[in-house]
Amino acid sequence: MPTERITFPGHDGSELAARLDLPDGPHLATALFAHCFTCGKDIPAARRIAARLSSIGIAVLRFDFTGLGHSKGEFANTSFTSNVDDLIAANGYLTERGMAPSLMIGHSLGGAAVLKATSKLNNIKAVATLGAPFDPEHVTHNFAEALPEIMAHGAAEVSLGGRPFRIGKGFVEDLAEGALAPSIGALNAALLVLHAPRDETVSIDNAGEIFLTAKHPKSFVTLDSADHLITRSEDAEYAADVIATWARRYIALAPPAPPPGAPEGVLRVSEADPEGYLTDITSSDGHHLLADEPLAYGGTNKGLSPYGFLSAGLGACTSMTLRMYARRKGWPLAHVSVDVSHNKVHAQDAETAVGEKIDTWKRRITLTGNLDPEQRARLLEIADKCPVHRTLERSSKVITELVDDPVPASA
Template structure:
């Protein structure tokens, strides 16, 4: 496989850092992978799933959202809406360099982002969510008591997964204003919902709500025994294999 660096401009003009996983042979499809909240393009799930898909002929662009990983910008100035805008920028970059994406894949909050971004990317034929919340405001529970400090000060540093992140009131306001029900109902693309019944970060009820809100064609795959971050290599491999087989039905 060919793993290349990718750099492109995000919604605010900051340079976004990505990795393009290319198959050794013919490219049968292209995809964009959106990582989980505060994770990055090199997270276990993003890297392992992208590489496994490349083995199946799918070229995958995974990238760091603004203010995360190696991408430019200040995370404190980002919102869910800006993440969706970054996704559209990633799709445009892929279209200009490798081929317009036919698949969007999102993990956790990245799953909510691909559901919102799909209608703005005409080439997309299939959308896949992995451990995604139905309501974007779901991430508020991760902030705990820091939410009060954020609302009082306008911005505050919050420890998430042992790392400090600056979260603003703009982010809190934005996640409350999203209408994910409408995005899902009007998706107009094939949808695959993947979720673990043992997910203790984003409960399995979220998968039911996403699935019930969507129109056909739609599918659900249970990731029984997997944790939210898919830290077990076998779980990530399983996701990639099922995803590639499912998506092939909707690709030329």
């Protein structure tokens, strides 16, 4: 996943630090990610969600709000409104680069901010929230004991997540005035609400309020036992997969034209888990698949194995070939199913060295319909003419070249 480290001016002109995670393959759409209260762009949930979205062609911009992380400016002078304005500034930056976002994602208070910002933007087609509060003032419970001092003296230093932050009176008052109901009701975008029922920081009641206030199209998905920060990798990956699948319905993922000499485009295969075997597969036309190894071989079994994909290709091609032939002949073929199994056997009877193993695929074809014996026999012959069958049975040539590392080790 190529990543650009960039800066752009925030709501008050302060430089905001950001990462733009780009797809390895075709760039099909752009998303804007807003982090949780006092968090940052580099928390595990943000990184994992950005990685999964970029693997299917969606570039993701994640940045630190003013005064947080590596961004400049004073956090004490920020507010919920300034967070919204920072998001609008980020949207403007991407638009100027010719990458206007169509998807916004917000975590916790960032979720409230994207709801507010989306109501002011015309280019956003879909917005997803994770553990977002219905009332932005909800976050004040994180420093409730300091509220009297803040209101009496204008500001106070509080500890949040083991780090000191100076919270001003203006921040608290702005939160109190940040009612989301009007913005959610006027949202001109599809909405996806993700929330964990056991979230102890922002209760799931908030998700219910957001969902009920929004107009259709809207969806709600539970994050089950995830914590508020979505710290477990499996929870972040699940959230990202749900967002990616859901967003396809509402944002344009128009693929570019295939390159010359590759009529079906280029298939990009990229590691999703360097410590295991999980692999992202993205085609030029925007399809996304997962490959993995079974648990018994050290994988996580989240996708077909490489040989499983070969078997699937043979089975799918067989079914399609039979359907094309029966349709052209006008035969009453009602349904086709193909069971495929793969094994390596010793090639004792083949024209290979004794003891050498060859790959063997076994196909069991079931044809349903009012077919006579001659038609069934002919379809069995046609099965052997499917292109993938022929490819597997004849010699193929694989041309391999090494591409220079786009990110040298010394960088």
